[in-house]
Amino acid sequence: MSNIKPSLAKGTRDFSPQEMVKRNYIFDTIKKVFKKYGYAEIQTPSMENLSTLTGKYGDEGDKLIFKILNSGDYLSKANANHLSAMNSNALISSISEKALRYDLTVPFARYVVMHQNDIALPFKRFQVQPVWRADRPQKGRYREFYQCDVDVVGSESLLNEAEFVLIYQEALSNLGMTDFTIKINNRKILSGIAEIIGKPELIVDMTVAIDKLDKIGFEGVTKELIERGFTEQDIDKLKPVILLQGTNEEKLSSLKQVLSASATGLKGIEEIETVFSYVAGLLSDSKLKKPDLELDITLARGLNYYTGCIYEVKTNEAAMGSIGGGGRYDDLTGMFGLKGLTGVGISFGADRIYDVMQEVNLFPESAAAGTKVLISNFDREAELYALPLLQQLREAGVAAELYPSSAKLKKQMSYADDKSIPYVVLIGSDEIQSGILTLKNMHTGEQEKLSKDAIVDLLKAQQ
Numbered sequence: 534m535s536n537i538k539p540s541l542a543k544g545t546r547d548f549s550p551q552e553m554v555k556r557n558y559i560f561d562t563i564k565k566v567f568k569k570y571g572y573a574e575i576q577t578p579s580m581e582n583l584s585t586l587t588g589k590y591g592d593e594g595d596k597l598i599f600k601i602l603n604s605g606d607y608l609s610k611a612n613a614n615h616l617s618a619m620n621s622n623a624l625i626s627s628i629s630e631k632a633l634r635y636d637l638t639v640p641f642a643r644y645v646v647m648h649q650n651d652i653a654l655p656f657k658r659f660q661v662q663p664v665w666r667a668d669r670p671q672k673g674r675y676r677e678f679y680q681c682d683v684d685v686v687g688s689e690s691l692l693n694e695a696e697f698v699l700i701y702q703e704a705l706s707n708l709g710m711t712d713f714t715i716k717i718n719n720r721k722i723l724s725g726i727a728e729i730i731g732k733p734e735l736i737v738d739m740t741v742a743i744d745k746l747d748k749i750g751f752e753g754v755t756k757e758l759i760e761r762g763f764t765e766q767d768i769d770k771l772k773p774v775i776l777l778q779g780t781n782e783e784k785l786s787s788l789k790q791v792l793s794a795s796a797t798g799l800k801g802i803e804e805i806e807t808v809f810s811y812v813a814g815l816l817s818d819s820k821l822k823k824p825d826l827e828l829d830i831t832l833a834r835g836l837n838y839y840t841g842c843i844y845e846v847k848t849n850e851a852a853m854g855s856i857g858g859g860g861r862y863d864d865l866t867g868m869f870g871l872k873g874l875t876g877v878g879i880s881f882g883a884d885r886i887y888d889v890m891q892e893v894n895l896f897p898e899s900a901a902a903g904t905k906v907l908i909s910n911f912d913r914e915a916e917l918y919a920l921p922l923l924q925q926l927r928e929a930g931v932a933a934e935l936y937p938s939s940a941k942l943k944k945q946m947s948y949a950d951d952k953s954i955p956y957v958v959l960i961g962s963d964e965i966q967s968g969i970l971t972l973k974n975m976h977t978g979e980q981e982k983l984s985k986d987a988i989v990d991l992l993k994a995q996q
Contacts, residue, residue, distance in 0.1 A: 544668070544676025551901060558900035559708065559883055559890070560661050560681065566704040567659040567683050570696055575658050577640040583625075583632045589639045589868055597666045599633040599676075600625055633665035637682045638865070638878070645686055646869040654687030661883075673885070684878030686865060691804060694842045694861065695811030697879045701846055701857060702824040708886065709895035712849040713856070714825045718832040719805050720839050720860070722788065725798015726774055726830075729791070730767045738762065740833035743775055751775060774830060781809065781828045788830070804841060838862055844879055851892045856882045903932065906956040906992055907949045910936040915960045922958070922970075922985050929993045949975055958988060 541547065548556060564574070586598050608616070612627040634640050637660045645656060661681045670676055683700065685693050701715050727736040738761040742754050749757070754775060755768055763771075773791055777784050785802055792798030805828060816823060832845055841861030848856050859879030866874045890896055906926060908919045919935050926933035934954075936945045942959075949957050959971040959980075972988055973980045983991065 542676070544670035544674075546675065546677075550903065554903065555890070555896050555900050556679075556883070556887060558896065559886055560679075562707050563681055563704045563881055563883075564659065564661065566700055566707065569703075570657075570700055572657045572659045572683050572685075575641075575644065575660055576662060577634065577637070577644055577660070579633060579663070580631045581634050581640055581643070583629055585643055586632050586635055586639060590635060594635065597668055598635050599665045599667050600629040601631040601633065602629055603631075634662075635666060636664050637662060637680045637880075638684075639868070641682070641684060642865045643869055645874070646866050646871045649871060655685050655693075656687055657683075657685045659683040673888075675884070679883050681881040681883045682878060683880070684876055686874055686876035688877075689875050691807045691842075692811050693877050694804075694808045695815060697844065697859070697877070698808070698812050698824055698826060699815060699821065701844075701879065701881075703821055704881065705846070705856075705886075706822060708890060709897070710848065710850060710889070714827050714847050714849065716827050716829040716832050716845045716847065717805065717808065718828065718830055718843045719801035720841055720843060721797050721801030721804065722792070722830055723801075723833060725792045725795035725801060726771070728795045728797060730763070730770045732763065732767065735762055737833075739771070740831070743771075744831045744833060746775060746831060777830060781826070784828050784830070801841075808842060840864075842877070848889050851889045853885050853889050856885045856889065901953065904934050904952060904954045905932045905995075906934075906958060906988075907945070907952075907954045908933065908935045908958045909942070909945050909960055910939050911942075911961060912939050914962075914965065915939075918965050919958075919960055922988075925985065925989055926992065929989050930996055931989070931992045946975075956992065 567574075580601060583598070583600060587595055590597075603610070607628045610627060611624060616624060641658065641660065645652065659682065661679060663677055663679050665677050668674060668676060683697075698715055698717070705713055723736055723740055724733065727733045727739055732739070739758065742757040742761060745757065746754055751772075758768055758771070759765075770791075773787060777787055779787070785806060788802055789799070792802065809826070812824070812826065829845075832843055839860035840863040843860040844858050845855045846857035847854070857880060859877070861875070861877040863875045864872065865876045866872075908923055910916050910919065916935070916939065923933055923935045936948065946957065948954075955975050957973045957975060959973060961971075964970045969982045969984060970988060971980050972983050972991070
């Protein structure tokens with residue numbers, strides 16, 4: 534027998550029953566909203582062919598893919614030259630054909646291409662599954678974590694973009710969040726800005742610098758832009774954009790003037806205006822709280838990937854950063870040879886949402902609910918008497934347990950406390966004779982005498 538102390542692989546976690554109930558509450562709440570908007574669930578395998586994943590995430594991303602060694606004597610088929618040269622990167626292709634999925638987007642693209650003759654376009658899907666990344670574990674960053682994605686492919690309509698704003702608003706509101714901002718931008722606006730200053734190739738450098746405005750101020754941004762290859766004249770043109778303020782309408786009005794010479798930039802403005810008008814139309818006779826929707830032209834997440842609208846959701850209830858994001862991509866399936874299929878999608882950061890809800894106490898009591906009632910077990914006679922009641926409670930939809938063996942009352946009460954079971958039915962010889970049982974409320978300590986049927990009705994009514 535080995536005395537090795539069990540441990541977890543770095544960057545992974547166990548989830549307790551209490552945590553799982555809360556995590557499932559988040560997933561179930563979000564999934565319910567996805568389904569309302571016409572999205573259907575798919576799942577893809579945990580492992581994909583390594584060739585499916587390689588080259589889709591850039592050089593840095595490729596390094597973070599968890600490779601799976603081939604079965605059997607994998608070294609016997611390894612490339613001898615690479616093996617003797619101790620070149621692990623070159624060796625990989627001959628000893629590993631599969632890998633754990635890195636995200637849900639590339640498997641989704643693969644799914645669409647493989648099933649293109651079986652699916653109706655536009656294809657609306659959601660997916661909630663774990664992904665794996667060989668990243669350096671740190672607070673809030675794990676090697677195994679869940680992604681919660683919703684995408685539509687095969688539709689250019691900006692109604693999709695507007696509905697994603699509402700999906701965020703409804704799902705997060707249903708989770709109890711009241712103070713969050715849905716930020717939106719458009720890649721074409723950013724391209725237009727880079728275009729009018731004649732530096733389209735420096736679009737990424739420009740947005741990375743502008744994005745730091747809150748942290749380093751205008752002078753800091755100016756300094757960084759000059760270091761990245763921009764001139765004082767470029768910065769004069771950028772200034773009204775960097776310092777863009779006001780309502781969404783005022784920002785768009787300013788941008789129209791700044792980008793008047795850029796057809797691409799004006800197209801981006803038009804797309805944003807269309808999304809805003811769709812949102813207003815959808816909410817014109819709605820009970821849903823109007824979203825805090827903000828045009829933020831410093832928003833540039835996944836810039837190389839997105840081609841149209843870009844989203845990011847920030848919570849203002851806790852210091853957490855973004856809790857969701859996404860955008861429009863024009864050639865998702867092109868990587869697998871199916872060209873010209875546009876798509877748009879968003880994701881929810883379930884782990885961060887969990888942390889926010891824990892921090893500001895947003896989980897309802899029902900989200901932590903497990904067993905509703907424990908039936909005591911003092912002896913064989915009480916056990917047999919309790920069995921029909923146990924089944925009656927379960928058939929009424931009440932989560933019920935019978936303590937599995939006769940034990941002292943203190944031990945059974947401790948068990949109920951440890952599991953946060955709110956009620957205990959006490960069955961002693963007096964109760965068996967009279968048919969009137971004792972129901973103890975574990976929160977208040979109050980006890981009342983009730984018949985079996987009355988206990989079932991009372992607990993069923995609280996469901």
